[in-house]
Amino acid sequence: MKTDIEIAQGAELYPIVDVAGQLGIKEDDLELYGKYKAKLSNEYLKSIEGNKDGKLILVTAINPTPAGEGKTTTSIGLAQAFSKLDKKAVLALREPSLGPCFGIKGGAAGGGYSQVVPMEELNLHFTGDFHAVSAANNLLAAMLDNHIHQGNEKRIDTRSIVWKRCVDLNDRALRNVVVGLGEKTDGFVREDHFVITVASEIMAILCLARDLKDLKERLSRIVVAYDYDGNPVTAEDIRAVGSMAALLKDAIKPNLIQTLEHTPALVHGGPFANIAHGCNSVIATRTALKTADYVITEAGFGADLGAEKFFDIKCRFAGFKPDAVVLVATVRALKYNGGVRKEDLSIEDVDALKKGIVNLEKHIENLKLYGVPVVVTLNRFSSDTEAELKYVEDFCRERDCDFALSRVWELGGEGGIELAQKVLNTLENKKSDFRPIYDAEAPIEEKIGILATRIYGADGVVYSPKACKQMAELNRLGYGKLPVCIAKTQYSLSDDATLLGRPEGFEINVREMYVSAGAGFVVVVTGNIMTMPGLSKNPAAYNIDVDDDGRITGLF
Numbered sequence: 001m002k003t004d005i006e007i008a009q010g011a012e013l014y015p016i017v018d019v020a021g022q023l024g025i026k027e028d029d030l031e032l033y034g035k036y037k038a039k040l041s042n043e044y045l046k047s048i049e050g051n052k053d054g055k056l057i058l059v060t061a062i063n064p065t066p067a068g069e070g071k072t073t074t075s076i077g078l079a080q081a082f083s084k085l086d087k088k089a090v091l092a093l094r095e096p097s098l099g100p101c102f103g104i105k106g107g108a109a110g111g112g113y114s115q116v117v118p119m120e121e122l123n124l125h126f127t128g129d130f131h132a133v134s135a136a137n138n139l140l141a142a143m144l145d146n147h148i149h150q151g152n153e154k155r156i157d158t159r160s161i162v163w164k165r166c167v168d169l170n171d172r173a174l175r176n177v178v179v180g181l182g183e184k185t186d187g188f189v190r191e192d193h194f195v196i197t198v199a200s201e202i203m204a205i206l207c208l209a210r211d212l213k214d215l216k217e218r219l220s221r222i223v224v225a226y227d228y229d230g231n232p233v234t235a236e237d238i239r240a241v242g243s244m245a246a247l248l249k250d251a252i253k254p255n256l257i258q259t260l261e262h263t264p265a266l267v268h269g270g271p272f273a274n275i276a277h278g279c280n281s282v283i284a285t286r287t288a289l290k291t292a293d294y295v296i297t298e299a300g301f302g303a304d305l306g307a308e309k310f311f312d313i314k315c316r317f318a319g320f321k322p323d324a325v326v327l328v329a330t331v332r333a334l335k336y337n338g339g340v341r342k343e344d345l346s347i348e349d350v351d352a353l354k355k356g357i358v359n360l361e362k363h364i365e366n367l368k369l370y371g372v373p374v375v376v377t378l379n380r381f382s383s384d385t386e387a388e389l390k391y392v393e394d395f396c397r398e399r400d401c402d403f404a405l406s407r408v409w410e411l412g413g414e415g416g417i418e419l420a421q422k423v424l425n426t427l428e429n430k431k432s433d434f435r436p437i438y439d440a441e442a443p444i445e446e447k448i449g450i451l452a453t454r455i456y457g458a459d460g461v462v463y464s465p466k467a468c469k470q471m472a473e474l475n476r477l478g479y480g481k482l483p484v485c486i487a488k489t490q491y492s493l494s495d496d497a498t499l500l501g502r503p504e505g506f507e508i509n510v511r512e513m514y515v516s517a518g519a520g521f522v523v524v525v526t527g528n529i530m531t532m533p534g535l536s537k538n539p540a541a542y543n544i545d546v547d548d549d550g551r552i553t554g555l556f
Contacts, residue, residue, distance in 0.1 A: 004111050005555050008119035011260050019258045023291045033127050036118050039253040051290040055323045062359050063302040066342050067332035070379040074328045075298045077114035077408020080261040081416030090292035091265035094280040096123050097198045099170045102541035112409030116265045120552045130168050132251035136244040137166045137202045143240045144224050148188050155227045158190050163224035168197035172534030195531040199275045204519035207269035207281040216245045218518040254284035261413050273300025274490040275531045277309040282318040301490035303363040311370050312436045313483050321434045324426050325367050327376045329360050331384045337501045346383035358502035366455050371433035373426050375402040377419050402426050440483050447484045452508040456493045460507050467510045485521040487529045495527030
């Protein structure tokens, strides 16, 4: 059996000019990055503003398990299936982070015969967007420290600096560092911190900005520190906005590549969903809506994280109204939620399936709270039995969800035809009445409580003394009317990764909160979630190599 990278490297790619031509995009509208990658020009983006929007389909999933779910693979396979049905479809996906590529996850370009290509380039440096985000982030950090060194005109309290440096790799040793050691000219000695690039507010801003003008306005609002009177000091205050925007002027343009079956894919931006808002860029999604009849996008991790933030943050800011949701699961993952060990998941166990399917049930209920019709799909494995598949199908139909089996990993677009037809049926026969689950004007505590009780199923919320103090301060400064972005483990509906299925009788523990004023939300940190991951005992980096001809191996 071929690996993902072997399949991708053996594929015949169309020149990106030809892929763009499927959407009516001319070569002059492209900024080429070699033969198979391109950015769309600002002129082209402006030219399509008046076009009618296509249908917006979100692909999300149950909580991730070691058994695998295949959300991105399903997204790609579904888009390929739409193309096989002669529907004009475009993918709108996130770019992979180097952290997971070299960490525990490996590549993130789909899998099997449902991948976006060139796979190796996408998973590594791609068009340099993430490097631009890192550079802009760290330029702001350098200018902040230089402002303090050069006299501290804004009276910054060095004990109240909140801006962190970043790097797009898992590096636990950088979570807490000391800077400014050495001579007086080496800066002011203070504690500093790093986050992974995909958790940087710059990444969130890049993905939520409508255009370059909006990008600069958002950059200007970034809070980097507080002065001795407790007032926020912004990126604009230390005169960093113009230079940061210069680093991001190309990164803000969406990237065009293709699937293995040559369906166009706009891949742009990449915030994590467990520590950030988990969606690709507004610009890429809006561009896709203006160029195709059907847009398939995905949001990170389970629906309690990615889908919630897609609805309550991205759609709220961008004015998007999703038409349908595809909820991805596997029989194996549901049995894992039912208590089956990973090594026993290939054995038929309908009783465990019945116990674990409550995780799927909760996600269905949550998605319906937003008024969007749901289609459930199972990525089929060879070990799945007819009894198990029928139980899940009946379970979904009883909850008024269309249901389809998916074999897109094995068969590409052909394996997604059934799913595509069910999605089309849902679009034609079920009206979406999308609405966010909370009022952004509500108090911070009320918004957190709504998500904790209605989405996660918690009994309530417990706040640390630090979080209480921070919440009061955010309200005083006028940030209380922003949406909330909750940082939480992806492995459970709760903030405890070990609580599988549909936990009950638990509380959400809020450790701290802070404002991302440029992005436009308040970040709420729960449990033991960290914004700088570490490498595992056997990271994926061990298996990645490049041969004498420059051919990459081991990037699965």
